[in-house]
Amino acid sequence: MTPSTDHSTVHILRHGQSAFNAVFDQTGRDPLLFDAKLTPMGEAQAAAAADGVRRLAPELVVTSPLTRAVQTALLVAGGLDVPIVVEPLHREHLGNSCDIGRPPRALAGDFPGLDFGHLPETWWYSGEPDERGVPVEPEDVLRERVAAFTDWVEHRPERSILVVGHAVFFSRLGHPNMHNAELREWRVPASV
Numbered sequence: 001m002t003p004s005t006d007h008s009t010v011h012i013l014r015h016g017q018s019a020f021n022a023v024f025d026q027t028g029r030d031p032l033l034f035d036a037k038l039t040p041m042g043e044a045q046a047a048a049a050a051d052g053v054r055r056l057a058p059e060l061v062v063t064s065p066l067t068r069a070v071q072t073a074l075l076v077a078g079g080l081d082v083p084i085v086v087e088p089l090h091r092e093h094l095g096n097s098c099d100i101g102r103p104p105r106a107l108a109g110d111f112p113g114l115d116f117g118h119l120p121e122t123w124w125y126s127g128e129p130d131e132r133g134v135p136v137e138p139e140d141v142l143r144e145r146v147a148a149f150t151d152w153v154e155h156r157p158e159r160s161i162l163v164v165g166h167a168v169f170f171s172r173l174g175h176p177n178m179h180n181a182e183l184r185e186w187r188v189p190a191s192v
Contacts, residue, residue, distance in 0.1 A: 008156060008159050011056055011160075012163045012170050012178075012184055012185075013184075014170060014181060015042070016045035016046040016071070016072050018037065018038055019037055019098075020096065030132055033097055035102050036097075036098040037068060038067075042068065042072070042180060042181070043075060045180050046071070046181055050078065053076040053183070054079070056160060056162060058077075059158040060156065061082055061164065062153075063084060063087070063163075064088070065088050065091060066166070067107070067110070068098070069165055070114065070164075074111070074113075076164070084114055086107075086119065087152070088124070089145050089148050090165045090166075090169050092166035093172075094134070094135060095136050096134060101122075103122070107119075142168075142169075150173070154188050163186070
């Protein structure tokens with residue numbers, strides 16, 4: 001069977017600077033900030049990325065449920081008449097405190113315009129915690145999520161999709177070293 005060449009155009013956007021990033025980039029230590037929010041700099045980065053997103057004219061914006069990604073998605077999609085879907089498959093690899101999420105009800109309280117009702121109560125990895133209290137997600141679990149998300153995107157009907165997410169997850173999609181609020185095109189691998 002020949003792979004289809006009729007795929008959507010998918011762009012990925014890393015979230016703006018989070019409170020976790022601001023500390024970790026300076027110290028190299030986990031500041032134990034769970035589900036970190038954007039800093040004022042992160043908000044400015046997302047606002048600056050909005051022009052590029054508008055030019056792409058996405059038919060769908062997909063965001064990770066982590067707060068920094070949701071905030072970024074709302075900032076870059078502001079003024080666009082486009083649905084925003086919350087999808088936990090592309091949440092960040094859980095390796096630090098900021099990658100531990102919050103229950104759907106808490107997220108819905110902060111972001112009432114978005115639907116979190118399809119999320120399980122604990123939608124992030126919840127294995128045995130390390131000495132910091134952080135349950136580090138095994139690499140094989142992350143690989144399975146990357147494959148499942150790739151399949152999910154490939155089967156979407158939209159022709160232009162923006163995915164707002166995270167550095168480590170995006171590196172597994174073939175886009176390493178993304179800066180905060182950096183936008184790239186992702187060539188979704190075709191099924192064979």
